Amino acid sequence: MTYDVLIVGAGAGGGVAAAVLAESGAKVLLLERGTHFTYADEQSDHLRNHRLSQYGQNTGPDSGHPRVLVNPDGSEHVQLPHHGGYHNNAMAVGSSTMLYGGQAWRFMPDDFRMQTRYGRPAGSSLADWPITYADLAPYYERIERELGVAGDSAQSAERWPRANAYPMPPVPLTLRGRILADAAQRLGWHAFTPPLLINTLPYQNRRACAKCGLCVGFACPVDAKNGTHNTMIPRAVATGNCTLITEAFVLRVLMADAHTASGVEYVTADGTHHVAHAATVIISASAIETPRLLMNSATSTSPTGLGNHSDQLGRHLQGHVYPRSIGLMKNPVYDGDGPGVSIGTVDFNHANPNVIGGGMLADEFITLPIVFWKRFMPPEVPRWGKAAKDFMRYAYPRFIDITGPVQEIPTPDARVTLDTSVRDRYGVPVARLSGKVHPESVRTAAYMHTKAREWLEAAGVERQWGNPPNPGLSAGQHQAGTCRMGDDPASSVTDRNGKIHGITNLYVADGSLHVTNGGFNPVLTILANAYRIADGIVARGR
């Protein structure tokens, strides 16, 4: 069968594109390698989730889909999906949008013009987006309304030009949030409740948040967390125009000629190979799998991959470095109310002295006890015996941590390539991840770490700990940048419409398009940009 539009990946970008295109009347085929994961499948396993994947995770992929990580010292390691070096995103209908915490930040106007504002540091590929905040603003509004965002409209409007209020009020301050709000006031900082893709009121026939506290990494028990799995994808299917096939792994994009995609070849769970044809093909497989698929679709005229005409495909891989400081208050401050995050500041996203960019800082989602034990215990506390047990009992109710995503300075050397010596269960070369964050990202993270410490100090912590981060590669669930948009084909993979340069009908709609990744959780921008791209495809008559 021939479809009008074929979309690879039912995550954030693909889910939105499916709804916009199906509602325009297009016949859409939406292929997802994962399953319809639901709360009923959720085991709430504290060791096997997308917050702590110690021995596995609650969605796919399985171990038949490894990757290879190249460390900065040149050593190579095969990574399974639950290993940290895999840089996994959930494999399911809705992808990570059904497991995330749902921080729903817009990027700031200056996040779209980083090179203009800061120049291009040596060794970096810092650049402006080909579009501006104003181009994306109408789509931010639509996503906030159509998926459902709870936020502080007045505070937001002071920083982001916006036409309408959020559809729901923000989550209430937790006890920690009230302490940090007072501290911010003493410091003269502006702090307010982060916008969240979580219902604070019944919305679109689904319930309000039950404050369970297991947001990040888990499915929502009352379906109050808003992703594409419970909004845009059901909308797409409800039109009768969208066929969703799960457990369908796309092997390659098929080309009719050098400039025209004709469809894809995919394999289903029973091992059967299929070919589907479409007039327009959209890849929304996230910033590691999207370039991998395009590379694995190489042809004689695109020998290193579709869209790799200028050796840009797979480069500029970025995510977010997270500085974190953890402090202990004299008295208990834990009230157990989920989602946990309730106050943040964007005062340091730009205009910092001698620092490029910056980032958002906020309190944290409720921390699993085992995550506290593994990641948050100060180094000098013994990991065994009465001292360890006593510290857990004393510190867990008293700790506050401040963290947040730092805007990374992209580098072309952080990249996705193919590893032809390691193949997945279908015999397809796997993604090979290499490179490391730019030194300016480390410097900005160190600066933001001082701000996190300042905030905790003002809150009255008795002590605090945590070192500024100095990671190798950064990607993770915020992965972005590997098919960057641009007006110049010499320095980009797609044009401003998300269409791959030189191919008339092949698009990308996911975080791969991000030229830079903001100092914020990127999902609202991925969702809004996918809406914009799909809207453009509709407007141009597909």
Place this chain on the structure above:
Amino acid sequence: MFDATQLATLRTLIERFIPTDDVPGGIAAGVDTYLIGFLQADGAGFVLRYSQTLTALDAEAQLRHGMVFSALSAVDADGLITAVWNNQTSAVWLCDAASTLALIAEHCAEGFYTDPRHGGNARGTSWHSIGFEERR
């Protein structure tokens, strides 16, 4: 998987890693049950290291105190663990002593501080003690 002596050593080690005070310790919470299950599944690759460690701990106890590890007083057991944790060993160790003890301590924490379903946090013992509540 382990012989009776090794099992006794493991249970003693668990209780020293997560000792009983006014809150139940590792054994009362079921960490031994958790670890056996873990070593038969995701932790199968660790069995040899565990076995070597349990044997070496007994050898250390024999050399230092003339008795098996499980017969040591809490003070002596803690002293021995502290020494081994700092790589002050006398017996033959077929694996790295300090890092293996740290690994086992982490596995014990994984049993004790995670969901009771796994068997190492019976009745939510650890969660009650720190104030964590899973409202699902």
